[in-house]
Amino acid sequence: MELEAYIGEDDHASHARAGRTARTAPMFGPPGHAYVYLVYGMYDCLNVVTEPDGRAAALLVRAVEPLEGIDEIRNARRARARSDAERGRIDALPAARLASGPGLVCLAFSVTRADNEADLCDPGSSLRLERSRAGDSIEGSRIAVSPRVGVAYAGEPWISNPWRFFDPDSPAVSGRSAATVGAAPATRL
DNA sequence: GCAAGGATATCG
DNA sequence: GATATCCTTGCA
Numbered sequence: 306m307e308l309e310a311y312i313g314e315d316d317h318a319s320h321a322r323a324g325r326t327a328r329t330a331p332m333f334g335p336p337g338h339a340y341v342y343l344v345y346g347m348y349d350c351l352n353v354v355t356e357p358d359g360r361a362a363a364l365l366v367r368a369v370e371p372l373e374g375i376d377e378i379r380n381a382r383r384a385r386a387r388s389d390a391e392r393g394r395i396d397a398l399p400a401a402r403l404a405s406g407p408g409l410v411c412l413a414f415s416v417t418r419a420d421n422e423a424d425l426c427d428p429g430s431s432l433r434l435e436r437s438r439a440g441d442s443i444e445g446s447r448i449a450v451s452p453r454v455g456v457a458y459a460g461e462p463w464i465s466n467p468w469r470f471f472d473p474d475s476p477a478v479s480g481r482s483a484a485t486v487g488a489a490p491a492t493r494l
Numbered sequence: 495g496c497a498a499g500g501a502t503a504t505c506g
Numbered sequence: 507g508a509t510a511t512c513c514t515t516g517c518a
Binding site for chain 2 (some may be wrong): 348
């Protein structure tokens with residue numbers, strides 16, 4: 306599991322920095338809803354709105370470790386593959402690497418902008434957050450933190466703020482960023 | 495290393 | 507209305 310916090314309009318790394326726009330409106334909406342956006346023209350990214358109406362904060366879901374429905378997830382990844390070579394690599398991936406990136410999370414769970422603003426707490430919603438089963442949770446003392454990924458444009462202190470949270474022992478964290486963490490020491494909470 | 499890819503915010 | 511930029515990924 307890997308998450309990044311974007312804390313409000315003052316956060317220069319957040320989409321909300323431009324204020325409320327058509328795209329970022331969900332971030333200003335009620336908590337517990339989804340904010341899904343297109344990045345780099347081809348990948349969707351899933352966020353969970355965290356603050357009450359009017360305050361634009363959200364958690365970006367950068368990676369998760371699938372525990373169930375591995376075949377479904379693998380098929381979802383295969384369906385979007387652009388070549389046989391890519392399908393082969395997907396088949397060879399361990400389950401823990403099937404959603405190890407913000408774009409991959411959405412590919413794995415078929416999250417699209419159609420899920421934008423979905424109520425993640427409504428049992429009838431197509432996309433939901435559910436309480437983890439006993440044994441699936443991680444102790445707070447084992448959660449590592451580091452600066453956020455891909456926010457160099459934001460300037461300080463937004464670049465260096467340690468607002469990326471992840472399980473340092475899990476293979477299910479985004480690849481390139483996992484490598485950089487070793488160099489720029491990730492501290493533990 | 496770098497291209498692909500399209501929406502968005504910003505500038506004119 | 508044009509364009510620089512982007513909370514990325516997979517392949518050369």
